[in-house]
Amino acid sequence: MPSPWSERHEVSPETSRLLIERAHEELVAGNAGDQRLGDVRTLVRDSWRRSLDSLAGAEGLPPLDLTADELEAYRRAHPLAAVIDMVRGLLLPGDPAESGVAVAVGDAAGRLLWVEGDHNVRRLTGDMGFVEGANWSERAVGTAAPGTALALDRSVQIRGAEHFNRLVQPWSCTAAPVHDPETRGILGVIDVTGGVEAVTPQAQLLVDATARAIEGELLVARLKARAQPASPARRAPARRAERTRATLRVLGRDRALLEVAGDGTETVSELGGRHAELLLMLAVHRQGVSAERLGGLVYGESSGEAASVTLRAEMVRLRRALTAVAPALVPESRPYRLGVELETDAHQVLSLLDRGAHRVALAAYRGDVLPDSVAPGVEEFRDTVRTALREALMAEASLDVLLAFADTAAGADDLELLRLCLSMLPARSPRRAGLVARIEKLEAEV
Known part of the structure; x- marks a missing residue:
């Protein structure tokens, strides 16, 4: 089955990327009354201001709220665990590794519980902390589809420069909250992250439809469970110490x-x-x-x-x-x-x-x-630990992460790392001269 994300559609943003970037710079600089903010969608402008109020960083990484063991235990007990296969079937049909998008399912607090999809997209978005266990609420990372959808309790699309965090601005995303089918309280959020294909009108319709299908499936499962003969009541276990x-x-x-x-x-x-x-x-x-x-x-x-x-x-x-x-x-x-x-x-x-x-x-x-x-x-x-860090970064990290690693004590004298960075730099990058000098110095010492 072909991926619904493989066919790209033109997206006509309400304003140009440059205007949004300038408005963002003015707001972050403290000029909340700058007229450029009028060029930004009201939904985004209001979210930016909430982001500032919550002290979300304009270039910060999201906090990792759940360790690997905590994540595994929490996922098993979460209501959305029962419908994760439905999410995969609706949003990642065919070969997920070549879908061109990353699909995430988070809880009501904005913590990502599952992140699946295109291998290359997941590798690149992982560099900005878009990983399982990370907190992507508005309070943690600012304007982004998962957190903003939860804050507004409605589906939203955030395009590139509209993200509050500059590390996220290369990406676009669509997200929708998932509700308890009976109480209507928020259970979690579904997000699709990628390029322009992730913020088409069709993308929003598909993500919304997936959220509604999940709610319907949860309700059917509950009705079936209630129809089963009741088991003898058991004494509630005593509350365990923290x-x-x-x-x-x-x-x-x-x-x-x-x-x-x-x-x-x-x-x-x-x-x-x-x-x-x-x-x-x-x-x-x-x-x-x-x-x-x-x-x-x-x-x-x-x-x-x-x-x-x-x-x-x-x-x-x-x-x-x-x-x-x-x-x-x-x-x-x-x-x-x-x-x-x-x-x-x-x-x-x-x-x-x-x-x-x-x-x-x-x-x-x-x-x-x-x-x-x-x-x-x-x-x-x-x-x-040191070898695992080096090998993982050398194999999959983006150029800016590799350059940051080269500036640490662990990477400063690593000839292979420096040569890899040099090979990835654009021909006219001003950083090439410094790298060449470092490489020549190390080669002379060897």
């Missing part, structure tokens, strides 16, 4: 920060070098490790009995320290393992790379994992 959420921040730091939230409280504690290494190894080896293996990861395989004694003493001190600030994180023994999940900022970078959010991953990469540590396990994990 789950402990813990994050270990090790990127660019030798003294890690441990952030713990739960039961209405939040604590931030700085860990010494050895405790940071031990806790990081337990976070990396979530299935648990023996005392001998943990000793090898921290002290080296040839450290012998002395390392075992030292490890036991350090684990006693680590348990004592965690008991004071995060009792739920106190490690179990035989094997050593954590009873609750411990997220790390390094794992978050790896998760962002898996989702194609290259620009967001690079922004989150604050430096190497515990850079001064010589623990073998830490050195191995440090290389894993």
